[in-house]
Amino acid sequence: MSRRVTLSDVAELSGVSAITVSRVLNQPEKVSEPVQNKVNAAISKLGYIPNRSASALASARSGVIGVVIPSLSNNVFNDVLRGVYDVTGPAGYQVLLVDTHYSPIEEERMIRTLLGQAPEAMIITGGNQTEHARKLLEKAEIPIVQIMDKLDEPVDMNVGFSHRKAAFEVVERILAAGYTKLGFLGARMDPRAQQRLQGYRLAMEQAGLLNDDLVLTTPRPSSIAMGCELFKGLVAQSGGLCDAVFCVNDDLALGTLFECQRMNISIPKDLAICGFNDIEASALVNPPLSSVRVPRHEMGVVATEMVIKAIKGEVISERVVDCGYQIKMRESTRAVA
Amino acid sequence: MSRRVTLSDVAELSGVSAITVSRVLNQPEKVSEPVQNKVNAAISKLGYIPNRSASALASARSGVIGVVIPSLSNNVFNDVLRGVYDVTGPAGYQVLLVDTHYSPIEEERMIRTLLGQAPEAMIITGGNQTEHARKLLEKAEIPIVQIMDKLDEPVDMNVGFSHRKAAFEVVERILAAGYTKLGFLGARMDPRAQQRLQGYRLAMEQAGLLNDDLVLTTPRPSSIAMGCELFKGLVAQSGGLCDAVFCVNDDLALGTLFECQRMNISIPKDLAICGFNDIEASALVNPPLSSVRVPRHEMGVVATEMVIKAIKGEVISERVVDCGYQIKMRESTRAVA
């Protein structure tokens, strides 16, 4: 059972002090070339791999960025995460990812766990933290970006967009296309889904078209199958009175589309469909689905760049970034003739 | 700038020694109840959060499990990852996730990075490691599971299934349904995709139907849009001669389906389509797509349970688990009349 290779093993083999080896690894410009070569040779000969725990303890820098997302199954967060990794990797940070299952209680526990790793920064989805979790975050005194939502009172920094405004605007566009009996389908109903529902309600109310029979939501997880189910539910609940459906996300919209195909409901002639998120499939199904494109990957990138800048002590001029969205009106909500 | 709260702060406030506080956290059964209460009160009063780096250093147990996947964008790995988290969370392990972008060179670097965190175990996708990476893994002397593939010579443990066999079998089924000009579409072409192609070739050859004009692959990333593109390419390349297409994954199959809908090619009358992975959409589109269901979540769960058992020193009776697959024949490959 061979003991782990340490810095001083390398130091001994290369005939220098331990701290010099440390410098070769962390600040090579401070070490002369011949010494560097000796040390590097010893490192590869011994297969030395630095122990990050010890490094973190000694330097008070863990090289870890904590990321809190509500769900691993939701592909939306995947894209964000990819953006995060695209920045952390080259910058030499590790990502510690936790999944809260959409529960603020669990989120608080996860944040506590993460803080135990002494992350140098955190990226957190949304602003729905428990009071205690928020205190923990504030006390941590590290850069924190809350992403996805546009928040009124971010803990620290914020990168997101207004889901309410986006939904409001897309509903206005659908109504402007001539539809009047626009239903709403929602699942999971996390804070962002709630805000989209609010946007829908606001726009419908403003147009004098709000009708609770046209709204159907469930707290259960969202999926394409759930879209099929909810659409059937909405048909039953509204007496088949809808001429359009706004779905809280594209999964539900796809489910609705596929179900309509089976029910011989022609899109958009008999029914218009609009989703949210603009996942890849939406533009490629037949007919292409209208949706709201949101810069998921970009949010991950921007948020990560912000925290890394902040870690380095640089001044962040824009601590709140509204990264906007794009409404994609496609065939599925073509204007009524 | 308040200094971080440490164990000894808690010890001082509660009037016990530091080691006792440590015990309250790690082995509470060894501490009397009144002392536990005192200590816990002090912990919450001070908002103490243990420093995992120090703990890892002192105990030589990091509580970290390293996970290596080739791509964050591929949802297949997402499901696996969810399985991993479902086990690690309750067991109190942290996951350190890295993304190799399908590159063995990058994988080697990532493995090195991971090992620096002194993970107690590792879960790695596939068996395509560089020679050096393999050495590193062996030298690490920690439990390692390679997942997704069924490997001939795993580094340590293995949970997966034979992609070649699965593809071979599903191609046989398609041929048995009466199709003779079965094309193959592939993208990304990682080792698993290659194996599926091999399975296809084997089955086609065995049936005397192999024809290179029916095979079209690209190293570029897979996506639904790529499915559309490849299908158009295959039509051009084969002179429209296919009566069926086997796609290396469901994204390509969906792309093919959607493109066929636009080209007024009727499925399965004019063309049969079969995918691989059985993602949610496959069963819900029209017509439902045949596919091969693979236990992604289960692989994550099983692999993680195995390494955790191994960490605890339990004996793993089955070090190689073939978790199989299920062929789902649906409307898209209905037998020709």
Add this chain to the structure above:
DNA sequence: ATTTGGTATGATAGCGCAATCATGATGCCT
């Protein structure tokens, strides 16, 4: 009364590394 054994708590040391300060060597200026 003494031994034994178990339980609860503490003292000490050290995990592997980097911050800090110290030292010696070198070059360059006046």
Add this chain to the structure above:
DNA sequence: AGGCATCATGATTGCGCTATCATACCAAAT
């Protein structure tokens, strides 16, 4: 020639925690 940066390297210390061994105490058994 003397003084003073500048550079390369080293010695020491401590980060916050836990392993290890030691100690104090009490109950039961002799």
